[in-house]
Amino acid sequence: MVGPVAEELIQPLPIEIVVRTERKQALYAKLRTVSSVAGLLGIWTLLSMVPWSVPIPSPLASFHALLRLDPVMLATDVALSCRRVGLGFLIAAILAVPLGIIAGYSRWIRNIVFPVIEVLRPIPPIAWIPLAILFFPTSESMVVFLTFLGAFFPIVYNTMSGFWSIKPMYIRSGKSLGASEWRLFWHVILPAMLPIVFAGLQIAIGISWLMVVAGEMMAAKGGVGALTWEAYQTGRYPLIFVGMAIIGVLGSLSSLLIKTISRTISRWDVH
Amino acid sequence: MTILSARNVSKVYNPRLEESVLALDRCNLEIDRNQFCVIVGPSGCGKTTLLNIVAGFDSLTGGDILLNGRVLASPGRPTSPGPDRMVVFQHGGLFPWMRALENVCFGPVVRGRMSEAQARAQALDLMSRVGLCGIEDLYPEDMSSGMRRRLEIIRGIIDQPQILLMDEPFRALDAMTKALVQEFLLKIYDEKPHTILFITHDLIEAIFLADRVYVMTSRPGRVKKMMTIPLPRPRTPDLVNEPEFLRLKEELTDSIHEEAQKAFELGEREAAR
Amino acid sequence: MRARFELRSGTLVTNPLFLKVLVLTGAAVIWQALVYFKIYRFGYLPTVPQVIAAAVDYLPSTRFWSDVWSSTYRVLSAWLLALAAGVPLGLLIGWRTSARNFLFPAIELLRPIPPIAWIPAAIVFFPHVEASVIFICFIGAFFPIVLNTFTGASQLDETYFRAARCCGASELTIFRHVVLRGAMPCIVIGAAVGMGICWMAVVSAEMIAGERGLGYMIWEAYSLAQYPLIIVGMFVIGALGAGMSWLIRGFEQWLVPWQKN
Numbered sequence: 001m002v003g004p005v006a007e008e009l010i011q012p013l014p015i016e017i018v019v020r021t022e023r024k025q026a027l028y029a030k031l032r033t034v035s036s037v038a039g040l041l042g043i044w045t046l047l048s049m050v051p052w053s054v055p056i057p058s059p060l061a062s063f064h065a066l067l068r069l070d071p072v073m074l075a076t077d078v079a080l081s082c083r084r085v086g087l088g089f090l091i092a093a094i095l096a097v098p099l100g101i102i103a104g105y106s107r108w109i110r111n112i113v114f115p116v117i118e119v120l121r122p123i124p125p126i127a128w129i130p131l132a133i134l135f136f137p138t139s140e141s142m143v144v145f146l147t148f149l150g151a152f153f154p155i156v157y158n159t160m161s162g163f164w165s166i167k168p169m170y171i172r173s174g175k176s177l178g179a180s181e182w183r184l185f186w187h188v189i190l191p192a193m194l195p196i197v198f199a200g201l202q203i204a205i206g207i208s209w210l211m212v213v214a215g216e217m218m219a220a221k222g223g224v225g226a227l228t229w230e231a232y233q234t235g236r237y238p239l240i241f242v243g244m245a246i247i248g249v250l251g252s253l254s255s256l257l258i259k260t261i262s263r264t265i266s267r268w269d270v271h
Numbered sequence: 272m273t274i275l276s277a278r279n280v281s282k283v284y285n286p287r288l289e290e291s292v293l294a295l296d297r298c299n300l301e302i303d304r305n306q307f308c309v310i311v312g313p314s315g316c317g318k319t320t321l322l323n324i325v326a327g328f329d330s331l332t333g334g335d336i337l338l339n340g341r342v343l344a345s346p347g348r349p350t351s352p353g354p355d356r357m358v359v360f361q362h363g364g365l366f367p368w369m370r371a372l373e374n375v376c377f378g379p380v381v382r383g384r385m386s387e388a389q390a391r392a393q394a395l396d397l398m399s400r401v402g403l404c405g406i407e408d409l410y411p412e413d414m415s416s417g418m419r420r421r422l423e424i425i426r427g428i429i430d431q432p433q434i435l436l437m438d439e440p441f442r443a444l445d446a447m448t449k450a451l452v453q454e455f456l457l458k459i460y461d462e463k464p465h466t467i468l469f470i471t472h473d474l475i476e477a478i479f480l481a482d483r484v485y486v487m488t489s490r491p492g493r494v495k496k497m498m499t500i501p502l503p504r505p506r507t508p509d510l511v512n513e514p515e516f517l518r519l520k521e522e523l524t525d526s527i528h529e530e531a532q533k534a535f536e537l538g539e540r541e542a543a544r
Numbered sequence: 545m546r547a548r549f550e551l552r553s554g555t556l557v558t559n560p561l562f563l564k565v566l567v568l569t570g571a572a573v574i575w576q577a578l579v580y581f582k583i584y585r586f587g588y589l590p591t592v593p594q595v596i597a598a599a600v601d602y603l604p605s606t607r608f609w610s611d612v613w614s615s616t617y618r619v620l621s622a623w624l625l626a627l628a629a630g631v632p633l634g635l636l637i638g639w640r641t642s643a644r645n646f647l648f649p650a651i652e653l654l655r656p657i658p659p660i661a662w663i664p665a666a667i668v669f670f671p672h673v674e675a676s677v678i679f680i681c682f683i684g685a686f687f688p689i690v691l692n693t694f695t696g697a698s699q700l701d702e703t704y705f706r707a708a709r710c711c712g713a714s715e716l717t718i719f720r721h722v723v724l725r726g727a728m729p730c731i732v733i734g735a736a737v738g739m740g741i742c743w744m745a746v747v748s749a750e751m752i753a754g755e756r757g758l759g760y761m762i763w764e765a766y767s768l769a770q771y772p773l774i775i776v777g778m779f780v781i782g783a784l785g786a787g788m789s790w791l792i793r794g795f796e797q798w799l800v801p802w803q804k805n
Contacts (some may be wrong), residue, residue, distance in 0.1 A: 029645060036649035054668050062695075116571050117562040123782035124744040126660075126751065127759070130766035130774045134588050208659045214748055217660065225661075232664035240664050248657035255656075328706055352709035363703035368725045368802050378711035381721070410802040430711070 057238035062245075065238035074227075078250065081212050081223040084140070085254065087210045088147025096152050097197065102160025117156065125150040125211050133219055143215035143223075152208035158200020162193035191266070198262035205258055209251045224250065274339060275302040275325065275434055281333030282320055294320050296491040297334065302434065303482075305464035309481035311471060311527060313534035317492030318470045319438055325468065326436050327352035338433065354378055357432040359440045359496045364423045365411045371422055372398075372407040376431045397429055401459060417448040421455055427457065434466040441476065450508065453480060459506045474527065478519050479506060486526045489534035495528050583770075590772035598772035603780075607761075612784065614757040615750065618674070619742045619788070622681030626738055630689035631731055637690075638697025639723050651690060659684035659745040667753045677749040684745035685738035692737065696730025697723050729800050736792045743785040758784075 040060050049057035057065075103110040136142035166189060174188040176206055181191025228243030277300040284292040294317045302308045310318045323329040325336060330349035335342055344350040357362070357378075365374050375398070376390040385393070398404055403421055411419055411506055420440060427435050440448045453476065460467070471477055477484050478500055484497040500519060502510060576593075578586040590598075602608050637644040637651075659680050670676035704726060708718050750759025758781050765773035796803075 001695060032645040033649045036646050037653065039646075040650040040653060052669060056669055110561075113582045114575050115567040119568065120782070122786035123778050124747050124785065126744055126748040127762060127778045127781050130762055131589070131750065131778070133766070134771065134774075135585050137585065142609055175621055208657075210660055210744075214660050217663070217752065228661060228664055232668060237668060240668070244657050244665065247661045248654075251658065252656040326706075326710065352706060354710065354712040358706065358710050360703050360707065363701045364707045365702060366707070366722065366726070368728065368800075369721075377708075377713075377721070381714070381717045382712040412802065426711075484548070 001061070007271065042168045054237070057241060059241075061166060061238040062241040064243075066242045069239075074246075075176070077222055077224050077227050078246070081216065081225065081250065084215075084223065085205070085208045085212050088144045088149075088211070091144075091203055092148045092151035092208075093155055093201065097159050100156045100197075101163060101193075102132050103156075104160055104163030117153065121157075125207065128213065128219055132215075139215075139219050139221060140193045142219065143212060146211040146215045147208040150211035151204035154204040155197075155200050156208060158203070159193070159197050162196030163189070165196055166192040170192050173200045184189050187188065192264070198258065198266065201262070202255055202258045204248035205254045209247070209254060212245055272304045273337075274306075275468065276300070276337040277321070277325070277334070278337070279334035280324065280331050280336060282317070282324065282329070283332045288315065293491040295324075295331075296493045298487075298492060298494050300485060300494060302466060302468060305430050305466055307460060307464075307467045307469065307480055307482045308485070309469045309471060309483070310485045310487060311474060311477045311523070312487030312492065313489050313527065313531040314472065315534055315538065316487045316489050316530065318487050319507040320359075321487075321492070322436050322438050322468065322470055324349075325357050325434075326356055344492045346463050354382065354430045356491060357430060357435055358434065359420075359423050359427045359437040361439050361442055365419060365426070367411050368409075369395040370407065371409050371411070371414070374411070374422065375426045375429055378426065382430075384430070384538040394425075394429060397425060401425065401455065415448075418441050418443055420444065420452050424452075424456060424459065428465060432465075432466060437467065439470050439472070442471070442473075449476070454508065456480070457504075457506055474520060474523050478502075478516060478523065479511065484523065486523070486530070489530045489537060495530065498523065563617075564635065579758055586592025590775060594772040595775045598770070599776045602773060602776055608780075611756065611761050612780075614754075614783070615746050615781075618677050618740070618750075618757065619633050619681055619746050622678045622746075623685050623739055623742050625678070626682050626685035626689050627735060627744075630734070630738075631693050634690040634734070635697045635719070635723050635727060636660075638694040638700075638727065644694075644698075651687070655687045655691075659741070660748045663749055663752050666749075673753060673755055677746065677754050678746065679698045680749040681742045681745045684741040688737040688741060689731075689734040692730045692734025693727055696727030696734075699730075700726045729796075729803050732792070732796045732799055736789055739788055740785065743781070743788065747781060 018138055044056075044059050048056045048061075050056070099113065103113060125146060128146065132142045132145050132149075136145055171184065171190050174184045179188065212223065213225035213228075216223040217229040224243060224246050228240055228247070231237070231239035231243055279297045279299060280295055281293070281297055282295040298317075298321060300308075300310075300321075310321070312318045320329060322333050324344060327344075327350040330346075331344055332346055335345040336457075337343060337351075338355070342348075353359070353430055358415060360391075362470065364375070372391060372394055375394040376387065379385050379393070380387050381388045395404075395407065398407065401421070403418070403425065406414060406418060411422075414422070423440070427437075441452055444452060457480065459465075469477075469480060481500050484496050484498040484500060486498070487493065488495045498519070502513075502515060502519075571716050572592050576591055577583075579589050579591045603638050622692075633647070662680055662683050666676035666679050667673075670679060700723065704722050705718065713721070745760035746757065747762075750757040751763040754760040758777055762774050762777040762781075765771070765777060
């Protein structure tokens with residue numbers, strides 16, 4: 001506060017300005033969010049009333065289908081999908097981050113490894129599915145391989161990109177302060193790379209989720225993708241939307257998890 | 272003849288809330304036709320706020336502003352920006368996705384005042400007269416900062432505004448470029464005088480350019496003092512060492528220093544909160 | 545930098561293209577060895593000569609061209625539709641806060657659902673397979689386009705708008721000349737990302753539901769035990785996807801000539 005406000009300086013203001021106080025604005029923001037979601041549900045309901053050849057289930061019917069689900073089975077499915085994603089993603093991260101770093105340091109490694117990655121990267125992970133079914137003995141290992149594949153390329157690329165994006169100034173500062181190669185790496189290079197690496201991890205987990213769903217829909221037993229697919233095959237259409245919603249929620253949560261971890265580790269990062 | 276007249280202009284931010292801030296406190300200002308008027312003051316004193324109100328980017332809560340005798344802005348009836356009050360910004364005024372010529376022609380063309388061909392011809396003519404030829408096809412990013420400033424000044428005057436508002440336009444330039452662009456502005460002014468309202472915190476720049484200097488206090492901003500600069504035109508760079516100039520500078524510095532001190536302490540207190 | 549492998553024979557070994565070819569040939573050799581010696585389960589996979597034979601057989605055939613055309617047609621239609629719907633929407637919510645407050649929550653709610661999750665619903669509720677596949681691809685491209693366009697429009701400096709208003713521009717002019725042109729770099733990025741996801745989506749949709757196209761071809765090759773063809777198909781899809789992304793990046797020079805990357 002910079003001293004009392006002299007009342008005679010304020011001539012009567014129009015009503016709109018008086019009404020728009022901060023508290024009211026927060027209320028309006030909440031109202032808009034609610035009406036946005038309500039609008040979406042409304043459009044959905046309208047679409048469900050249109051006489052298609054196959055009628056689209058209404059939001060209400062889908063909600064009922066959700067309630068009728070056996071919670072234990074649902075939990076098992078969710079846990080199964082999460083486990084597959086987690087496994088594939090972790091293996092990919094453990095392999096890809098060091099690879100990216102080593103490739104950043106050594107031109108030899110880069111020249112050997114990267115042509116292969118460059119050729120394989122444009123192939124959508126989904127296209128690997130038939131090959132993966134051929135190669136992997138169990139559907140479980142196949143799905144984990146798919147999630148690994150989905151996560152691997154973005155992580156390698158972003159790690160490399162993070163490495164190359166480090167400002168030479170940081171390295172020079174570190175060296176001029178007398179840091180050894182190892183200390184330089186651990187205290188300067190690694191932290192500087194982290195924001196971009198985490199961005200890669202976030203992209204990667206999204207793709208991992210995609211791959212789990214794809215793998216489960218095409219070949220595996222159990223999991224939320226299989227749930228959705230079975231709903232389609234058995235004609236329980238409202239359940240399809242339930243499956244979609246669950247997949248969406250789980251995908252968001254996993255992205256949020258990575259984001260939170262990244263913010264905790266890189267507290268200094270402005271992103 | 273008075274072009275712009277600010278009468279008891281006040282601006283309060285967030286008037287009904289607890290963090291209300293009095294930015295301007297009954298400012299009075301007058302600018303005559305073809306007069307080069309400069310406002311100086313410490314940071315945060317509200318000089319940019321005043322310019323924004325005249326330009327139409329902000330509204331006032333007390334007093335009023337007259338342009339050519341007619342009310343431009345009053346409480347509850349703010350004005351909107353327009354080509355009669357063209358603004359030259361500190362940076363970011365030129366569109367990066369348009370080439371130099373297109374940037375300059377933008378105003379006249381979009382208002383339908385003239386066809387594109389006419390606008391281009393006029394712009395090219397103006398640019399060559401002030402020595403800016405050859406850069407018409409450059410994008411702003413490819414130009415030097417001095418060129419960008421000069422281009423923005425050209426864009427400001429091509430539409431013949433009633434008053435040209437300049438918001439610390441040379442602040443980001445290095446000393447040599449600043450001197451050159453100031454000379455450029457004065458040359459244009461000497462050739463065809465415009466009514467100009469110029470904001471700066473650089474005292475030497477203020478005296479060098481102005482016919483009239485207004486000194487503003489630290490927040491809440493009030494017009495503390497009005498100084499007339501009787502130096503002859505055209506003004507040459509070596510004027511800066513003349514005794515008359517130095518006298519004016521001393522007068523201005525004394526006036527400002529007190530306010531700058533207050534603003535500094537205010538900033539410290541606010542930052543500490 | 546010191547060239548660490550300077551041979552007396554000259555610069556052949558240092559030529560990057562030669563190195564790439566060398567590495568890839570080496571990888572093919574390793575693959576062939578793994579399959580031939582039936583290491584682990586590699587014996588189930590096709591050998592390099594088999595793949596080459598399948599490629600020689602498939603690539604010049606009419607089947608190949610009709611597959612490419614089917615997939616490309618679907619991707620392009622969906623992508624263009626996504627641009628037509630997504631760019632105006634993204635610009636609108638980036639420009640007007642009211643629109644953003646109203647539309648953004650709904651978009652954020654639908655965005656996490658991956659295109660592949662929409663496939664069962666699309667198959668059931670769209671009368672024609674073609675429409676359902678294009679819909680899936682549309683969903684894939686739509687959200688990155690909207691999001692990137694939104695980012696581009698909302699990040700524009702307020703000063704541009706002030707300058708435009710000073711010049712006397714109408715709101716429509718501002719939309720055309722400031723918002724649209726200013727957001728263009730981000731729009732191009734969104735278009736490129738959207739195209740990439742479109743390709744992923746078309747492959748998955750064709751594998752699961754389509755009767756034509758490259759994705760379907762791979763799945764059919766699998767069910768007919770024509771395993772070498774699978775690998776040929778994979779590389780064709782990869783090449784086409786990369787080619788389309790490259791094309792879009794080429795457009796960037798034309799659409800956004802003022803940005804130096």
